[in-house]
Amino acid sequence: MKGNQLAAIGCIFAAIAVALGAFAAHGLKAQLTPYALSIIEKGVQYQFWHALALIALGLWLHVTPQRLLSVAGGFIALGILCFSGSLYGLALTDWRWLWPVTPLGGMSFLIGWGLAAWSLW
Structure with a gap:
């Protein structure tokens, strides 16, 4: 993948x-439990920080x-x-089969950061 493509994906x-x-905070606040909202917020936080990493x-x-x-x-x-x-x-549906996918995503983050560190070293 080219640098401009990777940065565009990050954007x-x-x-x-x-x-x-914004949608979760304003559009879904009345429909979701505080726990479900916190799960969405965590997903948004990780997504945003890693999007910035992709841009970089x-x-x-x-x-x-x-x-x-x-x-x-x-x-x-x-x-x-x-x-x-x-x-x-997980926050928006009853699809409990998604629980094992979350740590796979975390492992992908760790591999990505490790490869980036190795490459830049």
Whole structure:
């Protein structure tokens, strides 16, 4: 994946995080329990911080084009989908089968950060 593509994906994930956070805070507050809202908030927080990381990695790829940085970004993007996505699903539905997906997302984050550190070292 090219640096500009990785940064663009980060921007899209950041925009989605803002929209989901606002929708949960204003549109879903009356329909969800405080616990469900806290799960959504956690998903939004992780999504937003990792979206910023994708933007940074994408920009860094322009300076230091390394395949490992691109792979790291892919794992971080997968982490957003699995970790935050499963939290949204758990808060909004009765799909309990999503619980095992959350730690897979966390592991994807860890792999992505580790690969990024290795590449930048």
